Amino acid sequence: MVAVAVVVAAGLLAGVLVQRRAGGRSSYRWLLAPLYRASRRPAVAVLLLAALYVGTRVNPGAVPSFVRRVVVVLLIASVTWLVLRALHIAERAAFSRLPGETRADRRIRRARTQIRPVRRLTSVVVTVVAIGLVLTTFPPVRTIGLSVLTSAGVVGALLGLSARTALGNAFAGIQVAFADGLHVGDVIVVDGQWGRVEEVKLTNVVIRLWDDRMLILPTTWFTEHPFQNWTRHETRVVGETRLHVDHTAVLDDLRAETRRIVESSPLWDRHQWVLQMVDATPQTVVVQVQASAADGPSAWDLRCDVREGLIGYLRDHHPEWLPRTRGEFHP
Structure with a gap:
């Protein structure tokens, strides 16, 4: 009874200390407050089961063996519940500390990309460890599992092959998260x-x-x-639009019309634009327009506006500059 009382008192004292820190002016209040609110039920379950476990260990003869085993299994499950709940709350609290706008700051996108895979991998590891601990409490299951792993190598190989894709994706997810080549919002x-x-x-x-x-x-x-x-180092995106026009087209006129279209568009970020002849075929010349925008969607819409405006300009003012197929006739 003394041991049980000590366990309960220690748990209550820890809860009081966490509650005071969560309700005070601690610099970690953003984490402790939601953690205390969300973890009360699993913490109470862990506390009660830990007290029962200590009681069964102090006087094992007075408690049937299956009851002790049930208490151990429930204790493992409650601890796993508490750890998983704490991981979810820590992830949510970490996201709440980050600004909601992720497009402007690459460090914020990197943090959001790395936090979630780490939490999920940790949750998987904790769950697997808990299942392993539960199985070890049952000697028949432990014996069967060891005999299968040691004597049935073919089964182990098949299981390894079936899990290869999932494990490869899991390790690739960690690599993508920390390789700094891809972030949420890119x-x-x-x-x-x-x-x-x-x-x-x-x-x-x-x-x-x-x-x-x-x-x-x-x-x-x-x-x-x-x-x-397109946004690994910055969010600005340069959109590209290509048109095929006749060899007789005057690029200075097209450049002036492009300037008017781009500068009148609210999607242009006032950073850069250019019109260049980038290729030539026997029938046409290829004109490329590049214009920058604040982000990917804006760049896409700006490309569509430039293409639509230039096609309309050619159709209405210079239809002779549209692509044509020439031929010679000899009587």
């Missing part, structure tokens, strides 16, 4: 389609494409294939 181009990274999970990356479709790729894709990151 604008990337994947297989010719551009979008914004919505979420970097442990096994896959969620990308919102320009038309609001969601592209979900395994994390191993980003470690095995090249991709473009």
